[in-house]
Amino acid sequence: MAKFNLNINGKSKEVEVDAATPLLWVLRDHLNLTGTKYGCGIAACGACTVHLDGVAVRSCQMPVSNIENQKITTIEGLSENGDHPVQKAWLEHDVPQCGYCQSGQIMTAVAFLKENPNPSDPEIENAMNGNICRCGTYLRIKAAVKTAANS
Amino acid sequence: MSIEKTSINRRSFLKVSALAGGGMVLSFSWLAGCKPTPKEVLSMPKEWFELNSYIKIGENGAVTLFSPNPEFGSNVKTSMPMILADELDIDWKNVFVEQADFYPERYDRQFTGGSQGIRQGWTPLRTAGATARMMLVNAAAQTWKVSASEITTGAGTIHHKSSNKKAGYGEMASLAATLPVPEEVKLKEIKDFKIIGTSKKNVDGLKIVTGQPLFSIDHKVDGMLYSSIVHPPAFGIKLKSFDASSVKSMQGIKDIFSVKVFSEDYERNFFDTATFPEMVAIVGNSTWEVLQAKKALKVEWENAPQSSFAMTDFGGNKSTGTIPAGLENSADHKAKMAEYTTKPGNILRRDGDPEAQFKKAAKVLERTYSAPFLAHNTMEPMNCFADVSGGKAVVYGPTQAPESIMGTLVQALGIPKENIQINLARMGGGFGRRAYSHHMVEAALISQKVNAPVKMVYTREDDMTSGVYRPTYSATYRAALDENNKLIAFHVKAGGIPETPIAPNRFPAGAIDHYLAEGWQIESNITIGAFRAPRSNFIASAEQSFLDELAEVMEKDPIAFRLELLDRAKTNPVGEKNDYNAARYAGVLELVREKSKWNSPLDNVHRGVSAYFCHNSYVAEVLDIVMKDNKPMVEKVYAAVDCGIVVNPDAATNMGEGAIVDGIGNAFFGELAFENGVPNKTNFDKYRMIRQAEAPKAIEVHFVDSKEDPTGLGEPFFPPVFAALANSLYKATGRRYYDQPFAPQLEMQNLKM
Numbered sequence: 001m002a003k004f005n006l007n008i009n010g011k012s013k014e015v016e017v018d019a020a021t022p023l024l025w026v027l028r029d030h031l032n033l034t035g036t037k038y039g040c041g042i043a044a045c046g047a048c049t050v051h052l053d054g055v056a057v058r059s060c061q062m063p064v065s066n067i068e069n070q071k072i073t074t075i076e077g078l079s080e081n082g083d084h085p086v087q088k089a090w091l092e093h094d095v096p097q098c099g100y101c102q103s104g105q106i107m108t109a110v111a112f113l114k115e116n117p118n119p120s121d122p123e124i125e126n127a128m129n130g131n132i133c134r135c136g137t138y139l140r141i142k143a144a145v146k147t148a149a150n151s
Numbered sequence: 152m153s154i155e156k157t158s159i160n161r162r163s164f165l166k167v168s169a170l171a172g173g174g175m176v177l178s179f180s181w182l183a184g185c186k187p188t189p190k191e192v193l194s195m196p197k198e199w200f201e202l203n204s205y206i207k208i209g210e211n212g213a214v215t216l217f218s219p220n221p222e223f224g225s226n227v228k229t230s231m232p233m234i235l236a237d238e239l240d241i242d243w244k245n246v247f248v249e250q251a252d253f254y255p256e257r258y259d260r261q262f263t264g265g266s267q268g269i270r271q272g273w274t275p276l277r278t279a280g281a282t283a284r285m286m287l288v289n290a291a292a293q294t295w296k297v298s299a300s301e302i303t304t305g306a307g308t309i310h311h312k313s314s315n316k317k318a319g320y321g322e323m324a325s326l327a328a329t330l331p332v333p334e335e336v337k338l339k340e341i342k343d344f345k346i347i348g349t350s351k352k353n354v355d356g357l358k359i360v361t362g363q364p365l366f367s368i369d370h371k372v373d374g375m376l377y378s379s380i381v382h383p384p385a386f387g388i389k390l391k392s393f394d395a396s397s398v399k400s401m402q403g404i405k406d407i408f409s410v411k412v413f414s415e416d417y418e419r420n421f422f423d424t425a426t427f428p429e430m431v432a433i434v435g436n437s438t439w440e441v442l443q444a445k446k447a448l449k450v451e452w453e454n455a456p457q458s459s460f461a462m463t464d465f466g467g468n469k470s471t472g473t474i475p476a477g478l479e480n481s482a483d484h485k486a487k488m489a490e491y492t493t494k495p496g497n498i499l500r501r502d503g504d505p506e507a508q509f510k511k512a513a514k515v516l517e518r519t520y521s522a523p524f525l526a527h528n529t530m531e532p533m534n535c536f537a538d539v540s541g542g543k544a545v546v547y548g549p550t551q552a553p554e555s556i557m558g559t560l561v562q563a564l565g566i567p568k569e570n571i572q573i574n575l576a577r578m579g580g581g582f583g584r585r586a587y588s589h590h591m592v593e594a595a596l597i598s599q600k601v602n603a604p605v606k607m608v609y610t611r612e613d614d615m616t617s618g619v620y621r622p623t624y625s626a627t628y629r630a631a632l633d634e635n636n637k638l639i640a641f642h643v644k645a646g647g648i649p650e651t652p653i654a655p656n657r658f659p660a661g662a663i664d665h666y667l668a669e670g671w672q673i674e675s676n677i678t679i680g681a682f683r684a685p686r687s688n689f690i691a692s693a694e695q696s697f698l699d700e701l702a703e704v705m706e707k708d709p710i711a712f713r714l715e716l717l718d719r720a721k722t723n724p725v726g727e728k729n730d731y732n733a734a735r736y737a738g739v740l741e742l743v744r745e746k747s748k749w750n751s752p753l754d755n756v757h758r759g760v761s762a763y764f765c766h767n768s769y770v771a772e773v774l775d776i777v778m779k780d781n782k783p784m785v786e787k788v789y790a791a792v793d794c795g796i797v798v799n800p801d802a803a804t805n806m807g808e809g810a811i812v813d814g815i816g817n818a819f820f821g822e823l824a825f826e827n828g829v830p831n832k833t834n835f836d837k838y839r840m841i842r843q844a845e846a847p848k849a850i851e852v853h854f855v856d857s858k859e860d861p862t863g864l865g866e867p868f869f870p871p872v873f874a875a876l877a878n879s880l881y882k883a884t885g886r887r888y889y890d891q892p893f894a895p896q897l898e899m900q901n902l903k904m
């Protein structure tokens with residue numbers, strides 16, 4: 001066990017966990033930030049996507065000890081009231097079915113749009129391809145990414 | 152106008168006060184995280200008045216509607232309250248929706264599956280809404296001393312025209328809640344619906360996009376421990392022993408023990424499919440710590456001998472279930488299925504004299520189709536929270552069928568059902584998998600043993616390898632043609648491991664004079680269960696692929712050919728037991744033909760058609776493929792559906808889109824195989840799921856304008872997709888695809904997948 005100081009959603013948090021613990025479980029079990037989801041644990045589904053200094057990463061593959069002073073953003077820290085343009089676009093297109101994959105989808109989309117504010121369809125498909133939606137809401141995800149890009 | 156006797160749903164009208172002595176502790180807002188969010192104008196009222204099990208109204212006019220059925224993504228949590236709200240005659244923006252707990256004394260059918268939520272909830276929910284409205288009207292009549300028949304309502308207000316008296320529902324709610332429940336109520340005319348038939352957004356949308364805890368996997372209480380399980384690595388294997396000391400001293404580990412889901416003399420119910428009734432549980436302080444112990448634990452397994460158990464089926468009939476011994480292989484499955492296709496099966500339906508017709512046929516077309524086992528792979532793995540102590544249990548988890556697991560919990564825990572509260576979590580997907588809810592029993596047993604609240608979570612690997620799969624199937628179709636290329640007889644023989652997929656009285660039965668349907672099944676210890684449109688999801692793909700090829704042999708347009716058959720079934724049906732409506736079936740084919748401009752396709756587009764009827768609804772689909780860089784891409788899918796009245800059109804469209812994507816994904820990639828009882832895939836690195844880039848570029852869903860009562864929607868879009876894809880791939884590549892999944896065959900043709 002070791003102590004780690006993390007900057008999460010603009011706040012500094014201290015946790016005492018095993019150094020190998022993936023950020024995913026630190027968020028979910030120790031910090032009550034359960035918006036970040038467990039789907040596969042092997043970087044194959046995208047459900048656990050968070051931002052490290054604005055870049056989308058799979059938190060299931062990120063040992064807490066590897067994080068050095070980077071700013072972590074989770075779905076809970078994206079906006080105060082769910083009014084980030086990507087969240088708004090998601091609501092406008094009523095994207096979710098079960099909803100389980102959606103925070104990962106949104107986090108991927110936000111990071112992607114920051115890099116590429118004006119994406120083409122194939123670019124969106126490529127960027128979102130790592131996030132599985134078992135319910136098959138892909139068309140609405142794509143439409144919402146486009147709406148967010150235009151806003 | 153229809154008049155409903157309220158007695159059909161009497162138990163929904165029980166008041167909380169009447170239940171006070173019932174021993175059940177009621178807690179509607181049981182989860183802090185699930186508290187309703189005040190919407191727009193209204194703040195939370197000071198007091199709620201309950202009009203019946205579904206409806207409570209605050210003194211300020213706010214309305215809380217309880218959605219009875221578990222939500223797994225089909226959006227019943229929005230559409231069921233919409234039905235209540237319309238008959239109650241309120242403004243949707245003043246509504247809070249809450250998920251009801253499992254509470255059979257108050258709700259009739261808290262089951263999500265078989266696409267029956269809206270169909271079976273339709274009249275009870277309308278009646279509950281209309282009854283509450285009537286009680287509010289009666290309260291106003293009593294207060295104003297006027298006749299109830301002169302009172303009108305609208306958007307949550309009550310109005311008496313001649314005396315010009317007006318009141319909000321909130322003002323009358325306290326009196327209304329004390330009035331007797333009317334014996335009969337009038338339901339609205341369809342034309343007067345204001346909410347039903349309009350698109351309303353998912354009531355949990357904001358919570359989902361902001362990552363609020365909605366799922367049981369997100370749940371946490373003070374003092375909660377975390378648990379992981381270790382189940383046998385193969386079918387046909389059981390636990391022999393485990394060495395607790397190998398992990399007991401590991402950091403954060405509290406306890407290791409085995410749990411047994413069924414006691415010796417327990418009589419199982421239809422949904423009691425627990426693949427591994429005994430497993431090892433590890434309990435500790437955090438998920439990561441129990442996962443480390445799970446890896447390190449030393450366990451010995453042994454071959455399981457054949458076993459049997461007593462069971463009671465749906466109809467209450469008692470029987471004995473048998474689990475064969477052995478470590479099974481997919482190669483053996485294939486060989487056995489091939490053998491069964493050549494042997495006589497059980498005759499399920501015979502019209503005319505098909506054997507004689509086949510003998511005299513000028514030409515016989517025969518084709519065999521197959522599909523593998525599939526894992527459901529719900530995005531949220533199996534998990535459950537349980538708090539069992541002092542002879543009481545609270546179980547909060549993802550289940551489609553709480554009623555079916557209650558008895559299993561009772562026998563496993565030794566706690567009477569009055570002391571077990573099942574609370575319904577939003578599910579991260581279901582697809583049939585969560586009708587089998589033994590994860591709840593496992594969590595409850597673990598909590599009971601450690602005497603603390605516990606959250607048990609399966610890893611993805613546990614989830615994918617613990618059974619309850621879609622069965623593997625095979626179907627052989629034969630058609631006899633005379634010298635004029637006319638269809639004279641039709642024969643289907645289909646089976647699977649361990650069930651036959653045939654619905655013998657569905658189309659094309661009824662459309663052909665000489666018809667034979669046979670079924671067979673092969674026993675297995677690989678457990679299976681309902682998977683989105685069980686059986687239909689395979690037999691539709693085989694039948695609709697065969698009809699496509701048959702139409703080609705007969706030199707007919709595939710839609711025109713199906714319509715000819717349906718015309719025969721409509722005007723002069725063969726046999727009496729046909730369980731589809733040929734006119735509605737033809738209706739969706741005609742609609743999809745029109746909407747897809749079937750007769751004038753775009754250049755470079757390869758299209759296939761397919762249609763199916765199941766879960767009381769009719770769906771026809773046209774799927775367009777274009778070849779891009781040697782890769783078949785699904786450009787567009789057109790779907791026409793007849794599911795009666797559509798409650799929430801945009802949400803219904805979302806369901807249709809999802810089911811079509813799901814079908815394309817499983818047709819291309821879905822497959823689980825076995826070697827010595829071991830599933831060959833354990834996670835999404837090997838188990839290929841459809842992803843964004845493979846999804847169709849566009850999907851159009853068209854609903855038949857209908858005044859019929861609503862029918863199923865979550866499943867019917869799914870079965871036709873497989874053949875629509877196979878038939879369009881044939882057009883694109885010149886090859887027929889008989890065996891799912893298609894991607895490996897396409898790759899062998901040097902196409903990219």
Ligand code: FES
Nearest residue numbers: 039040041046060
């Ligand atoms: S849980 Fe991290 S990618 Fe699936």
Ligand code: FES
Nearest residue numbers: 098099133134135
């Ligand atoms: S909405 Fe269910 S997995 Fe994406």
